Amino acid sequence: MTRQFSQLIALGCMTLLITAPFIALYFLINIELFATMARSKLGLPIQWQTVSDIQWYSLWLLTVFYVATGLAGIYFLRRAFSNFAKGQLFNHSNSRDLRLFSILLFVQALAKPLHFSISSMLLSMNHPAGQKMLSVSFGSDEVKVIALAMILWVMSDLLVRGSKLESENKQFI
Amino acid sequence: MPIIVNLDVMLAKRKVRGKELATEVGITEQNLSLLRTGKVKGVRFSTLEKICQFLECQPGDILEFVPDELNPEG
Numbered sequence: 001m002t003r004q005f006s007q008l009i010a011l012g013c014m015t016l017l018i019t020a021p022f023i024a025l026y027f028l029i030n031i032e033l034f035a036t037m038a039r040s041k042l043g044l045p046i047q048w049q050t051v052s053d054i055q056w057y058s059l060w061l062l063t064v065f066y067v068a069t070g071l072a073g074i075y076f077l078r079r080a081f082s083n084f085a086k087g088q089l090f091n092h093s094n095s096r097d098l099r100l101f102s103i104l105l106f107v108q109a110l111a112k113p114l115h116f117s118i119s120s121m122l123l124s125m126n127h128p129a130g131q132k133m134l135s136v137s138f139g140s141d142e143v144k145v146i147a148l149a150m151i152l153w154v155m156s157d158l159l160v161r162g163s164k165l166e167s168e169n170k171q172f173i
Numbered sequence: 174m175p176i177i178v179n180l181d182v183m184l185a186k187r188k189v190r191g192k193e194l195a196t197e198v199g200i201t202e203q204n205l206s207l208l209r210t211g212k213v214k215g216v217r218f219s220t221l222e223k224i225c226q227f228l229e230c231q232p233g234d235i236l237e238f239v240p241d242e243l244n245p246e247g
Contacts, residue, residue, distance in 0.1 A: 172217055173200060173220055
């Protein structure tokens with residue numbers, strides 16, 4: 001069952017890694033759709049009619065950077081789970097990949113409020129003086145992701161110890 | 174290492190071939206070779222039991238403690 005789940009996760013990661021750039025490109029071409037989505041997602045009291053195309057393109061670029069950290073993490077997660085699917089549970093490569101994933105997850109959890117703040121600043125740039133915005137948001141979702149990142153960090157350490165035990169066990173006949 | 178494996182001696186005494194012992198004990202010939210040359214970290218009790226049963230000997234006939242100063246190879 002572990003192998004099947006691992007294979008499924010690895011496949012999901014691969015699908016995300018392949019489709020994400022195309023989705024990003026699609027949003028770049030169809031910036032209006034991106035703007036509509038951003039308006040509903042951000043939920044900020046911004047005078048949308050003042051937002052120019054260049055601001056939407058800047059927000060797109062900012063979002064691409066933000067999503068790229070998550071995708072980089074998914075790349076390392078896929079590598080680890082591909083090995084799990086092959087039955088290679090304990091090795092240093094898996095541990096390193098899981099650790100890199102946890103670091104990138106941590107970075108993304110911290111980048112989320114930053115992305116939100118910069119977005120609010122960027123989109124309210126054309127507001128009259130005194131009405132420009134800087135919105136900061138840090139919720140339970142970010143705390144959950146940080147906790148998950150910490151758990152994965154410890155798990156990666158467990159894999160290293162497991163790998164040492166396995167190699168030691170092989171030296172016993 | 175001060176623990177010497179005398180498996181070769183016992184195999185010669187019992188006129189048993191390594192391949193035969195490996196099959197009987199359920200280990201690979203490669204692992205048996207490592208055991209014979211003392212290049213392993215340890216022997217499981219279950220393996221030792223099977224070896225002793227097959228060769229009709231005691232663990233002491235296979236393993237010997239020789240202090241480092243008496244063992245120039247160690």
